[in-house]
Amino acid sequence: MLCVGLDPDPTKFPEFLRGDSHDVADRIETFCKQIVDATGDLVCAFKPQIAYFAAYGAEKQLEQICAYIRKQFPDVVLILDAKRGDIGDTAKLYAREAFVRYGADAVTVNPYLGTDSLEPFLATPDKGTIILCRTSNAGSSEFQSLVTDGEPLYLRVARTAAETWRTIGECALVVGATYPGELAAVRAIVGEMPILVPGIGAQGGDIAAVVNAGRDTNNRGLIINSSRAILYADSSKSFADSARKVAIETRDQINRARETR
Amino acid sequence: MLCVGLDPDPTKFPEFLRGDSHDVADRIETFCKQIVDATGDLVCAFKPQIAYFAAYGAEKQLEQICAYIRKQFPDVVLILDAKRGDIGDTAKLYAREAFVRYGADAVTVNPYLGTDSLEPFLATPDKGTIILCRTSNAGSSEFQSLVTDGEPLYLRVARTAAETWRTIGECALVVGATYPGELAAVRAIVGEMPILVPGIGAQGGDIAAVVNAGRDTNNRGLIINSSRAILYADSSKSFADSARKVAIETRDQINRARETR
Numbered sequence: 001m002l003c004v005g006l007d008p009d010p011t012k013f014p015e016f017l018r019g020d021s022h023d024v025a026d027r028i029e030t031f032c033k034q035i036v037d038a039t040g041d042l043v044c045a046f047k048p049q050i051a052y053f054a055a056y057g058a059e060k061q062l063e064q065i066c067a068y069i070r071k072q073f074p075d076v077v078l079i080l081d082a083k084r085g086d087i088g089d090t091a092k093l094y095a096r097e098a099f100v101r102y103g104a105d106a107v108t109v110n111p112y113l114g115t116d117s118l119e120p121f122l123a124t125p126d127k128g129t130i131i132l133c134r135t136s137n138a139g140s141s142e143f144q145s146l147v148t149d150g151e152p153l154y155l156r157v158a159r160t161a162a163e164t165w166r167t168i169g170e171c172a173l174v175v176g177a178t179y180p181g182e183l184a185a186v187r188a189i190v191g192e193m194p195i196l197v198p199g200i201g202a203q204g205g206d207i208a209a210v211v212n213a214g215r216d217t218n219n220r221g222l223i224i225n226s227s228r229a230i231l232y233a234d235s236s237k238s239f240a241d242s243a244r245k246v247a248i249e250t251r252d253q254i255n256r257a258r259e260t261r
Numbered sequence: 262m263l264c265v266g267l268d269p270d271p272t273k274f275p276e277f278l279r280g281d282s283h284d285v286a287d288r289i290e291t292f293c294k295q296i297v298d299a300t301g302d303l304v305c306a307f308k309p310q311i312a313y314f315a316a317y318g319a320e321k322q323l324e325q326i327c328a329y330i331r332k333q334f335p336d337v338v339l340i341l342d343a344k345r346g347d348i349g350d351t352a353k354l355y356a357r358e359a360f361v362r363y364g365a366d367a368v369t370v371n372p373y374l375g376t377d378s379l380e381p382f383l384a385t386p387d388k389g390t391i392i393l394c395r396t397s398n399a400g401s402s403e404f405q406s407l408v409t410d411g412e413p414l415y416l417r418v419a420r421t422a423a424e425t426w427r428t429i430g431e432c433a434l435v436v437g438a439t440y441p442g443e444l445a446a447v448r449a450i451v452g453e454m455p456i457l458v459p460g461i462g463a464q465g466g467d468i469a470a471v472v473n474a475g476r477d478t479n480n481r482g483l484i485i486n487s488s489r490a491i492l493y494a495d496s497s498k499s500f501a502d503s504a505r506k507v508a509i510e511t512r513d514q515i516n517r518a519r520e521t522r
Contacts (some may be wrong), residue, residue, distance in 0.1 A: 007351075051347060055354035057362060059320050085371050086312060086344050087398040090268075093316035101318060110346050112373045112393060114400030132373060137348040139375030146409040146417065153407065153414070160403075 005227030085110030136176025136199030177205020201229030266488030346371030397437025438466020462490030
């Protein structure tokens, strides 16, 4: 169930990848490929966060990293974390960005614009659309928990996913690890739909609580993301070894939680 | 009040910019710069839609176009239409993408994640944050019009902008031209806050209805966007002249509506 989030922050890179001896975009590529090599056999998914690349003009490097993941670990799901959301014609172009340009298997999107804005993603064959439901940040309740027709907005989103979006295409939801109660409520609505769970590790979500609240009746259905806690476990030359060590510990914690009923 | 949206669609380019004689990204740059030259003296803002560039790997060209707008028309507001929305650390990087990399004066963002996700944008000095409120698409009512505490979600967003977001930084809202009734309701809440209005032209919104519903008490406060109707007015070599002609007509229609009370 472990997903490693690729959030390359050059200010946190190990010493030998800091400095400005070579271009920041190339250093981002080197860093990410070493993390991929070190953890690819431990994960169900990699999730590059496109903002980390866009802020530094490193789109070509992101293309290279995505191609590298495809080649080295063809069975690992490649999720582009982009949280796109726009009207129809523009959404088609964002779908092209994620699925064609970066060759992602799935992309995260924002539901605020409604079903017609999600259709270009959902309707793409053999690709997954992962819709924000209840995000991991402290302020996520401000709009997501507003009660409408007797239920909070995020449960209305979950219900729409279960009743409508999954009839159009493969979909999943995002629910933050920081809200296990809400995660359980979403699971009760969506049956066996996969749920992507950010917010363990540096954001403080509890793994056992996530597994207990979020797994489906087959003890499956979760993609649990950790980024910073794995990527920046160590800032020495052996950062990739340390990342692997933390990834193994995290995977084992998840698996121990799954063994407990 | 006219804003020209830069949504460069290579399949709609004039003949001489179609073909594959040179790279699609370079043709996008050429097309946009000619539109900028032809309309820059008629507009209050240009609004490049980043999806059109991202789908074709044309980020460098978008940088060039933004720099060109800055240089040729320094008084025109440069709005990056990106509809970003992510949690704090990631939002900071999207703010960097919009304001530093592309040098935009303002960027469009999505409110679903709440105030803390908007703060990195709002808190950037001398920059504007334009938050989606009621979008122009047919399905926008699905979540945006859900009633919570006696008012639809999009009015709750407008109220939060008026009460909270504008105390953090410069902000504006997006309300589609296709919903003039909703535009009037938003204006009643936000006072003199600017409103970006997409959806006239190809999407069918009526200019007089938009001006009547959306202007503030000083007969100001609207940024009315047209993209396709101007960009693709003509597919011959004289496309830029035709774009100018339609832009003048549109500006004049807006100004006539403003003169009517």
